[in-house]
Amino acid sequence: MSPQAEKEDNKILILATETCAYPGADSVGQAHSPYPANTYILRVRAPVLFPESFYFDCFKKGISGIIIMSCGEECPYDGAYKALAKRLDAVYKKMKEMAIDLRRLRLTAICTVCNRAFLKEVNDMDKSVRELGPPLVNPSL
Amino acid sequence: MEEKKNKVGVYICYCGGNISDHVDVEEVRNRALKLPDVTVARTNMFMCSDPGQEMIIEDLKSGKIDRVVVASCAPSLHETTFRGAIERAGSNPFIYEHANIREQVSWVHHGDPATDKAAILIASATAKAKHLKPLAPIHVDAKRHATVIGGGIAGIKTALDIAGQGIDVTLIERSPLLGGQLNSLGQLAPYGDHASDILKELIDQVTGHTAITIHTNTKVEAVSGYVGNFSLNLLKKSDPENIPLTLDTGAIVMATGSVSYTPFKGEYGFGQYESVITLPELIRLLKANTSSRSMLEVNGKPIKNMVMIHCVGSRQIPGIHPPKENGTLNEYCSRTCCSAMLNAANQIRETFPETSIYEMYRDIRTYGRGQEELYMQASANKVVFMRYEADEPPEVSKNDDPDYPLQVRIKDGLTFNESLTVPADLVVLATGIEPNDVTNLASQMKLPIGTDRFLLEVHPKLRPVEFPITGIFLAGTCQAPMDSGEACNAAGAAAVKASALLSKGYIELDPFVAEVDTDKCQGHGACVEACIKEGALTLMEVINPDGNPVKQAQVTPAMCLGCGACAAVCPEGAIDINGWALKQYEDMVDAIVSDSVAV
Numbered sequence: 001m002s003p004q005a006e007k008e009d010n011k012i013l014i015l016a017t018e019t020c021a022y023p024g025a026d027s028v029g030q031a032h033s034p035y036p037a038n039t040y041i042l043r044v045r046a047p048v049l050f051p052e053s054f055y056f057d058c059f060k061k062g063i064s065g066i067i068i069m070s071c072g073e074e075c076p077y078d079g080a081y082k083a084l085a086k087r088l089d090a091v092y093k094k095m096k097e098m099a100i101d102l103r104r105l106r107l108t109a110i111c112t113v114c115n116r117a118f119l120k121e122v123n124d125m126d127k128s129v130r131e132l133g134p135p136l137v138n139p140s141l
Numbered sequence: 142m143e144e145k146k147n148k149v150g151v152y153i154c155y156c157g158g159n160i161s162d163h164v165d166v167e168e169v170r171n172r173a174l175k176l177p178d179v180t181v182a183r184t185n186m187f188m189c190s191d192p193g194q195e196m197i198i199e200d201l202k203s204g205k206i207d208r209v210v211v212a213s214c215a216p217s218l219h220e221t222t223f224r225g226a227i228e229r230a231g232s233n234p235f236i237y238e239h240a241n242i243r244e245q246v247s248w249v250h251h252g253d254p255a256t257d258k259a260a261i262l263i264a265s266a267t268a269k270a271k272h273l274k275p276l277a278p279i280h281v282d283a284k285r286h287a288t289v290i291g292g293g294i295a296g297i298k299t300a301l302d303i304a305g306q307g308i309d310v311t312l313i314e315r316s317p318l319l320g321g322q323l324n325s326l327g328q329l330a331p332y333g334d335h336a337s338d339i340l341k342e343l344i345d346q347v348t349g350h351t352a353i354t355i356h357t358n359t360k361v362e363a364v365s366g367y368v369g370n371f372s373l374n375l376l377k378k379s380d381p382e383n384i385p386l387t388l389d390t391g392a393i394v395m396a397t398g399s400v401s402y403t404p405f406k407g408e409y410g411f412g413q414y415e416s417v418i419t420l421p422e423l424i425r426l427l428k429a430n431t432s433s434r435s436m437l438e439v440n441g442k443p444i445k446n447m448v449m450i451h452c453v454g455s456r457q458i459p460g461i462h463p464p465k466e467n468g469t470l471n472e473y474c475s476r477t478c479c480s481a482m483l484n485a486a487n488q489i490r491e492t493f494p495e496t497s498i499y500e501m502y503r504d505i506r507t508y509g510r511g512q513e514e515l516y517m518q519a520s521a522n523k524v525v526f527m528r529y530e531a532d533e534p535p536e537v538s539k540n541d542d543p544d545y546p547l548q549v550r551i552k553d554g555l556t557f558n559e560s561l562t563v564p565a566d567l568v569v570l571a572t573g574i575e576p577n578d579v580t581n582l583a584s585q586m587k588l589p590i591g592t593d594r595f596l597l598e599v600h601p602k603l604r605p606v607e608f609p610i611t612g613i614f615l616a617g618t619c620q621a622p623m624d625s626g627e628a629c630n631a632a633g634a635a636a637v638k639a640s641a642l643l644s645k646g647y648i649e650l651d652p653f654v655a656e657v658d659t660d661k662c663q664g665h666g667a668c669v670e671a672c673i674k675e676g677a678l679t680l681m682e683v684i685n686p687d688g689n690p691v692k693q694a695q696v697t698p699a700m701c702l703g704c705g706a707c708a709a710v711c712p713e714g715a716i717d718i719n720g721w722a723l724k725q726y727e728d729m730v731d732a733i734v735s736d737s738v739a740v
Contacts (some may be wrong), residue, residue, distance in 0.1 A: 026217065035249055040262070048709060
C-alpha cells in the first residue's frame with residue numbers, strides 16, 4: 001500500500017495572502033462560522049513565491065486539494081498577480097498531462113471581510129476532494 | 142537526555158476558554174513536546190498577559206530555547222506583543238512564529254478535530270521556526286514632514302499637535318474653509334460651548350503656526366511612495382492651468398471627515414412638506430435666530446408644536462429600511478444625534494417656552510460624560526417623549542387643521558402601544574453621520590474600508606488610529622461616528638504616533654526581504670527578470686573567492702517588497718525571502734501531511 005493510500009483524510013492546503021485572505025479567514029473565525037477542519041491555512045505574502053514544483057510536491061506528499069486565496073485585483077504587489085496567473089496556467093497544463101483532476105487546484109480572490117466567499121470556496125473544495133479522494137501521483141514524475 | 146539540535150519553545154494559550162473550550166490545550170501541549178525540535182512546551186490562561194510573556198523571557202534567558210512558537214489568537218493581534226517579549230529577553234525578535242488556533246481553529250471547529258488541527262498547526266509552525274534566523278531591521282531615511290488630509294476639527298488638531306513636536310506639517314482641505322462640520326454647528330453638547338468660538342481659537346492657532354502650511358480648495362490627486370518617503374500630487378481648484386503640486390512627506394494622516402445623512406424624498410415627509418427639516422437645518426435656524434419672543438419662529442411662522450424624530454438614516458435594518466441606490470444601508474448608530482437632539486430641545490424649551498416639543502425615539506443613547514444629564518434636563522423641561530419600534534416608525538402626513546400643517550402618528554411604546562396623533566407645525570429629523578467618500582484615495586494607498594464605509598483602523602484597542610500601511614494614520618469621523626471631543630482625542634493619538642515615527646529622521650522596517658545566497662548564485666538573472674519592483678534587484682559584477690569576476694544578483698533591501706517572485710524562478714534556489722522562505726513552506730507542508738501529532 002502506498003503511503004498516500006493509508007491516509008483516510010483529505011487535506012486541503014490554503015495559501016492565504018497576509019493582507020487579504022488571511023485576515024479574511026480570521027473574519028470567518030470572528031463570526032464563529034464553522035467549516036471543515038481538514039483545511040490548513042498558510043499565511044503567505046504573495047503566492048507568486050511558489051514555483052510550479054511546489055504544487056506537484058504537495059500533491060505527491062498527499063495534499064488532496066490546494067486553494068490559493070489571493071488578493072486578486074487588490075494585490076499590494078503590482079505585477080505579482082499577473083505572474084502568478086501565468087504560472088498557474090502552466091501548472092494546470094501539466095496537471096492535465098499528469099491526469100491530476102483540475103478541481104484539486106483553485107485560484108480565487110478573498111478579501112478581508114469576504115466571509116461568504118471563503119466558506120463557499122472551502123466547502124466546494126471539501127466536496128471535490130471527498131469525491132476525488134487523495135491524489136495518487138507517481139512520485140518519480 | 143539527548144541534546145536537541147534546534148530548541149523550539151511552544152507556548153499554548155487558553156485564551157480564558159476561547160481556545161480551551163474547544164481545544165484540549167493540555168493534550169496539544171503533550172503532543173507538541175514529542176516533536177523532535179521542541180524542548181519546552183507550556184500553557185497559560187492568557188499568553189499575552191505579563192505572566193504568560195514572562196515564561197518566554199525566562200526560557201530564553203536560561204537558554205532552554207532559541208526559537209519561539211506561540212499558539213493563540215490571530216497573529217494580527219499579538220505577533221508584535223510576543224516579538225516584544227523576545228526582545229526584552231535580549232534575543233532577536235525575528236526568531237518567532239505564530240500558530241493561529243483561535244480564529245482559525247477553536248472559533249470554527251469543535252471537539253477532537255479542533256484539537257488535532259491545533260496540534261498540526263503547531264507542528265507546522267515549529268517546522269517553520271527551526272529555519273528562522275536573527276534578522277536586523279532595514280534602515281530607511283524619513284522626511285521629517287507630515288501631511289494631514291482634511292481640515293475639519295480632527296485635521297486641525299492633528300496638524301497642531303504634530304507641529305508642536307517640531308515637525309513640519311501640510312494641512313490640505315478640499316473646500317475653501319477650514320473647520321469642516323463644526324462650521325454648521327451651534328452650541329455643542331453637553332456643556333454649551335459655541336462651535337464658532339472653538340473653531341476661531343483653533344484656526345487662529347493653525348494659521349499662525351510657522352511650521353504649518355495650509356492648502357484650502359485643494360484636492361489630493363495621487364499618492365505614491367512608502368513610509369518616510371511618500372509623494373502626493375495636489376490640485377488647487379483656483380489654479381486655471383491645473384498644474385499639479387508635488388508634496389514630499391514622511392507620514393500621512395487621513396482626517397477626511399463625514400457628512401450628515403440626506404433623507405430620501407418622502408422619508409418622514411422630507412422633500413414633500415416644507416415643514417419637515419433635518420437637525421443640521423434646525424441648528425442653523427437656531428444660530429441665526431435673534432427673536433426675543435417666547436415662541437420659536439421658522440420662516441416668520443411661530444412654532445407651537447415641534448416633533449423631533451430620532452434615528453433617521455442610522456441603525457437601519459435590512460428588510461425594513463430601503464437601501465440607497467448604491468445598495469448601502471447605515472446599520473450603525475450615529476452616536477451623536479441623541480445628545481444633539483436633546484441639546485437643541487433644551488435650548489428651545491429654555492428660550493422659547495411656548496414651543497412644545499415631542500421627541501419620538503427608538504432608544505435614547507446619551508453616552509459619555511455630562512450627556513445623560515441632557516436627557517434628565519429635557520424631562521425637567523417638559524419635553525414629551527414617545528417611543529417607536531423600527532418596524533413601525535412614526536408617519537408624517539398633511540393635516541387639515543389650518544393651525545398645524547402636519548400631523549405625526551405614532552404607536553407609542555411608553556403608553557402600551559397606544560396610537561397617538563400629534564399635530565405639528567415643524568418636524569425635525571435626527572439625520573445620522575455618513576463618512577465622506579474617499580474610495581479613490583483609499584484604493585491608491587491600499588487603506589481598508591469597513592462594510593459600514595468608514596475607514597478601518599488596525600485594531601480599536603491594540604493599534605488605534607493606525608492603518609496596516611506603515612506611516613499612514615487616521616483621525617476623526619472618517620473612522621466612525623464621534624463627537625468633536627472624541628475627534629480631538631483621536632487627532633491627539635494620531636499626531637503622537639506620526640510624530641514618534643518621524644522624530645528620529647529614519648525608520649526601521651521589517652526585514653522580510655529577499656536575500657541572495659552568494660555561494661549558490663550563478664548569475665543567471667532569472668530573478669532580476671521576474672522582479673516586479675524596479676530597482677529592487679540587479680545583476681552586479683563581483684569578484685569571486687578565486688579572484689575572477691562573476692555576475693551575481695544583489696538586493697536593495699529598502700526597495701524590495703518581499704513578494705517572492707524571484708524565489709520561484711531561481712534554478713539554484715539561491716534567493717529566498719527572509720522570514721517567509723520557500724524552504725520553510727515546504728517543511729510546513731511536510732508537517733501538515735505527517736500525522737505524527739494527530740492521534
